[in-house]
Amino acid sequence: MATFLLTIVTPERTVYDTEVQSLVANAYNGYLGVHPGHAPMLVELVPGELRVVEADGREARMACSGGFMEVTPRQATVLADAVERAEEIDVTRAQAAAERARARIQAREGVDLARAQAALHRALNRLRVASEGSASDA
Incomplete structure (x- = not known):
C-alpha cells in the first residue's frame, strides 16, 4: 500500500x-x-x-x-x-473544562461568549475523541 x-x-x-x-x-x-x-x-x-x-x-x-x-x-x-x-486525553480534565465553559456561557455577564463557546467546543471534541478512541481500541 x-x-x-x-x-x-x-x-x-x-x-x-x-x-x-x-x-x-x-x-x-x-x-x-x-x-x-x-x-x-x-x-x-x-x-x-x-x-x-x-x-x-x-x-x-x-x-x-x-x-x-x-x-x-x-x-x-x-x-x-x-x-x-x-489515549493521552485526560477525560476528567476535559469534563471539568466543559463544565467551566458551560458555567461561563450561562453567566452571560462579563463573559466573552465566543471564547466560552470555543472552549466548550474544544472540551467536547476532546471528550468525543477520547470516548470513541477507547471504544475502537476494545
Missing part, C-alpha cells in the same frame, strides 16, 4: 512523524481526506478530530485544536496549537 509522511507539530512537541496510508482532518469547510499523491494545498483546520490510517493498517485518532495543514504529493504537515492522541 502506498504511503506518505505525516508530521504533526505543536509548539511543545512533535506529536506524530511517520508514514501513513491516509489522513482525515476537519478543515474550515468540512472533513478533508488526504492520500498519497494528493494535490498540493494549504488549508485551515478547525477544532476536530484527526483520523490516521497508519502504514500497517492500524487507526490512530487525535483531538486537534485547529491550525493549518500543508499537503504535497509525498507529505502532509499539520501545525496546531494542541493535538492529543485519544
Whole structure:
C-alpha cells in the first residue's frame, strides 16, 4: 500500500512523524481526506478530530485544536496549537473544562461568549475523541 509522511507539530512537541496510508482532518469547510499523491494545498483546520490510517493498517485518532495543514504529493504537515492522541486525553480534565465553559456561557455577564463557546467546543471534541478512541481500541 502506498504511503506518505505525516508530521504533526505543536509548539511543545512533535506529536506524530511517520508514514501513513491516509489522513482525515476537519478543515474550515468540512472533513478533508488526504492520500498519497494528493494535490498540493494549504488549508485551515478547525477544532476536530484527526483520523490516521497508519502504514500497517492500524487507526490512530487525535483531538486537534485547529491550525493549518500543508499537503504535497509525498507529505502532509499539520501545525496546531494542541493535538492529543485519544489515549493521552485526560477525560476528567476535559469534563471539568466543559463544565467551566458551560458555567461561563450561562453567566452571560462579563463573559466573552465566543471564547466560552470555543472552549466548550474544544472540551467536547476532546471528550468525543477520547470516548470513541477507547471504544475502537476494545
